[in-house]
Amino acid sequence: MRIRRNSIASLIAALGPLLLVAASLGTCAQIPLEEFDMALSAIPMESHSRVLGAIESQLGAPGFPAEDVLQLVYRLAPIPAMNEDKEAILLLVARAIERNLSIGGLVGVSFDLANALEEGLPITEVINEALKGITQGASIAVIEAGVIQRLTLLREVRDLLFERGILRASPGAGYVPETALAAESFDQIVAEIADTVSDFLSGGGSPFNADGLYGLASDRLRWLGETVVPSEDADRVLEHIGPPDLTRVALAAIR
């Protein structure tokens, strides 16, 4: 009796892993391409067929996180943001697939990008940096770390401006309070400061070189003030932040 019970137990123990593998393979196979197609259709974008093609090329392949990718599409679809930004996130994943990179971690980071998008953070530059990393052949882990650092910088810079009373007017708002910048201008300035700090750090700059960091940021904002944002907005931001603030922002990003 005991022998029979042991045999059954051993059989179950042996079958367990096999069943798990079969179940996981089954899960991949259970998501038909049409479901991705339908989910992607909720996000009007030029790259629909490219993204779908990339997914198709790996669908059913061992280790391909099909369920996560599908969930990412579902996560992005209802976010009240520009479709271009959602498309950019999906293109990032597609590009990584096309380069035969292991995308497990990148899909996870893409959820962080989706969250940032929902928060209203200007993520275009962050995605651009990740795309640059893919083109340069950087490792996926380094690219993921870069995305996370840049998202941290965006939040820190945005919060710094809020702290100094510089607010972001709602897009399309008829009335912009005196303490607020138009959304487009605010986003551009946040993105540029965050990008400056990130470039400074990745180029080997010390976060404690506050004057150097501030000098770079102010050069960039002043130039932007002549072209893509109102110069009074750039000046106003520069008047309200100082070198130590950027050191604080930089330290938060490398912590």
Added chain:
Amino acid sequence: MKSDYIEVVLREALTEEVASAAQRLEGLEERIVHELGDRCPRPRIIDRLRELLAPTRNGRIGQLAVLGATAAIFLSLGLMVARNGQTGPTLTPALAPTVASNSNHEVLFVVPAINANKVSVVGDFNGWEETPLADDNEDGIWTATIPLSPGRYEYAFVIDGRWWGQDPSAHDYVQTFGQYSSVRYVGGGGDGA
């Protein structure tokens, strides 16, 4: 005494030739880029070099002087390439890669890469996907014109699969993921456009 005299005359002749050759070479790069900007007609860099290397009125001495001046140019370009830390076996750089833009913000990308098979530009304006440069007349000068709205742009050239991130004519450089990219400001005071 006689040989001293000949040496003096020879030295003076050489100095004169070098000076005149240097004058002709002054601003050569700018002239070529300007012509490329017009794109009609396209400059023939090889022809220009051939012309410079052709015998002069003073025969042998003239050739030596021009050869010397040409060697100096290539030496300085070599130093520039070495400074950038980017050398490639398939490249014969005649001039530095460069970028110019006009008042419509059409940015002209120019890369001299005489032995290259494929030259592209990648940047944040094309999602870091390769936009090919063309060398229709096979003179080794690759060009592409891309319309860009005012703003700050990062870019690099990819020459036969190799990343060339430090364009000497860029306004700035950034280093990410261990490699350089060039920065160009378009509009405003960035390009004078």
